[in-house]
Amino acid sequence: MREINVAAITSCVRQMCMDANYHLSPDMQARLFEAAETEQSPLGRQILEKLKENLEIAAADQIPICQDTGMAVVFVEVGQEVHLTGGDVSSAIQEGVRRGYQDGYLRKSIVRDPLTRVNTGDNTPAVIHYTIVPGEQVRITVAPKGFGSENKSRLFMLVPADGVDGVKKAVLQTVREAGPNACPPMAVGVGIGGNFEKCACLAKQALLIPTDQQSEDPQIRKLEQELLAEINKTGIGPAGLGGTVTALALHVKTYPTHIAGLPVAVNICCHVNRHETMVL
Amino acid sequence: MDCRISTPFTKEKAAELHIGDMVYLTGTIYTARDAAHKRMMEAIRQGRPLPFDLHNSIIYYMGPTPARDGRPIGSAGPTTAGRMDAYAPTLLDLGETGMIGKGRRNEAVRQAVIRNGAVYFAAIGGAGALLSKAITSAEVVAYEDLGTEAVRKLTVQEFPVIVVMDSKGNDLYEIAASKYCTE
Structure with missing residues (x-):
């Protein structure tokens, strides 16, 4: 049994909220830079160059890449040999978000109640997903998610007869409807299988996969490649103003499902696909 | 075409x-x-003054960090x-001549744009750090309790935007993708 004081978790979460908002992960940044070279539209290339410049300014001035610094999504994998001490772990995570958003000059975008809509003033609460895993470590990922793209995400309860073509149709339809609203070029996370809520979570987790990592399952790898190619044929392009780069990355995560169902979730993210991970 | 425009944003400037x-x-x-739009609509309904003069104004749909x-x-x-589509036609009818945001607008907004000779501009989404460099001053002028959603008066210097809906109601989003579509 290893003891970890939750104060260490607060400190990590605070730091990751800030880092994620000032810097893109190197893999995501590399895809954006590559796109600025390959984009066929002159206006599209100009926009991608501006986005590159935006990243440089954000890093140099410690100013958020995007003013929508998101709702903080926190994935916590707790080793079952770990004993968390010093207080309630969820409160410690929320405190980390509170301090990160305050100390990092990040936007407070959360309202207490979805209907009465009064801002909480500190960007809490975050959405926290816990998993218990073997081992004696705690692995925390902070993924601040903007809502321009979150609003364009969709969940489809397909039927088995829809098959892989139905999955493709659902993804393409979601991307087309998102269009310029989701600040393309996008990152696309696709969940297939599980049930209603599991599928949505898979799609969110698919956005965390490094852009250069491919699925180990040949069938899924092929699906990822085909979907990305088809999305980039839509012509939506950077900022939705036409071009050959509409998505920078697409990943699929699957889970066993019921004999009667084929759930598909599509989580759209803009190019500011932010996430930071720390292991305690 | 590249051009430089100074405010106030008159209908004559919009028409060009x-x-x-x-x-x-x-x-x-x-x-x-x-x-802020919701509150402005309530103020209009109740005959109360708005936070700024809408005549020849440009509203930027933005909440900063x-x-x-x-x-x-x-x-x-x-x-x-x-x-903001639910609110924009009313504000355009009352004198607003420019909107800055990103993404598609509905038909009611397009009709209000045509009716009033207004323009809808897009700023580059996700380029908030870069765009902040073109803002030289910012002052909260109303609804301070809304935090990031308060109404701010901004002074901008060569703030870069693209015309996505012109005063004739032409919509760049509608035609842009077809040029590069290879489906």
Whole structure:
């Protein structure tokens, strides 16, 4: 049994909220830079160059890449040999978000109640997903998610007869409807299988996969490649103003499902696909 | 075409712009997003004064991050304009001539744009750090309790935007993708 004081978790979460908002992960940044070279539209290339410049300014001035610094999504994998001490772990995570958003000059975008809509003033609460895993470590990922793209995400309860073509149709339809609203070029996370809520979570987790990592399952790898190619044929392009780069990355995560169902979730993210991970 | 425009944004200036034009705005613009629009609509309904004069005004759909010391504003990119579609026609009819945001607008907004000779501009979504450099001052002028959603008066210097809906109602989003579509 290893003891970890939750104060260490607060400190990590605070730091990751800030880092994620000032810097893109190197893999995501590399895809954006590559796109600025390959984009066929002159206006599209100009926009991608501006986005590159935006990243440089954000890093140099410690100013958020995007003013929508998101709702903080926190994935916590707790080793079952770990004993968390010093207080309630969820409160410690929320405190980390509170301090990160305050100390990092990040936007407070959360309202207490979805209907009465009064801002909480500190960007809490975050959405926290816990998993218990073997081992004696705690692995925390902070993924601040903007809502321009979150609003364009969709969940489809397909039927088995829809098959892989139905999955493709659902993804393409979601991307087309998102269009310029989701600040393309996008990152696309696709969940297939599980049930209603599991599928949505898979799609969110698919956005965390490094852009250069491919699925180990040949069938899924092929699906990822085909979907990305088809999305980039839509012509939506950077900022939705036409071009050959509409998505920078697409990943699929699957889970066993019921004999009667084929759930598909599509989580759209803009190019500011932010996430930071720390292991305690 | 690249052009430079100063505020106030008159209908004469609006009439000269076409979809695809890259415009560098200099002067005064105002921020308002969902919550501020809702309050302005309530003020209009109740006959109360608005936070600023709508005549020849440009509204930027934006809620910034807090400013660090010595800076006028934090990250300051556009939010999705479609969420303001319910309110925009009323404000256009009352004299607003320019909107800055990102994403598609509905038919009611397009008709209001045509009726009033207004323009809808897109700023580059996700480029908030870069866009903040073109803002030289920011002052909350109303609804301070809304935090980031308060109405701010911004002074901008060569603020870069693209005309996506011109005063004739042409919509760049409708035609842009077809040029590069290879499906």
